[in-house]
Amino acid sequence: MVPTVLGRIQTRLFLLLVIGGPLTALITPLLPVDGPMSARYTATFVVLAGVAVLGIGWELIYHLIMQWRWEKDWPTIFGLLTMIPEGILLGALAGLNLLPWLPGPVPLGAFAIHFGTVWIAVWLVGQGPMRVPFVHWRFNGGRLV
Template sequence: MVPVLLGRIQTRLFLLAFVGSAVTAIVTPLVGATYGTTFAILAAVAVLGVGWELLYHLLMQFRWEKDWPSLFGLLTAVPEGLLLWALLKRGAVPTVDAAPSLAAYAAHFLAVWIAVWLVANGPMRVPFPRWRFHGGRLI
């Protein structure tokens, strides 16, 4: 993807709102959590994601092509997931109930992350054919 910061943020928020919400609605009963908790986690991923995009954009400036390989986008789940888990355990992310178990959190987080990554690297290019050439901007 062409590394334009605004486009990366828009894409992240768009995919979390549509794909992330759908996956969260499906996964929540399977992991034994409440919708209030899982959607609070999804909102935290979106809010923290803007900060992550700023950091990733800064790091990309040191790369010759100014972009990540696609696999890096998938692997960024590790630091983002660990930070969010630490914030959940410290109570820094307000949830309806207590923080879910590590297994429930990991299942939900990874399901959303993989679904968003797959859509961004595949089907996203069908309804938005010029998305890549406009720096990822959706608007």
């Protein structure tokens, strides 16, 4: 079954919380950023929240684009490649300190490591392991609730 827009949004938010949150907590001390650890954690979790909030808008845009495809869906690799426009926009906002509650500009290298690691982990879990504990997830259009 093709995931519905609501199902994709629910899945995105769920995976960012369950996979992205702990992964962010683990990699934050390893990122090449100066400053106190509290500011580093604030910055990485603000970026993670930005991925979640902006992701809802992206899902609506993707849904509109998919309406022109015959199957009303796109290949799995397109789901992975969506990290490029999302990363560029969020990286620009984080680098210019335009995200609310961000303690300062985020260095591009640290952003790329954090965003790329979280994005790939969330995408991989969504493509495989997510289907094991949530057997009916794919039959409900990707909705969890």
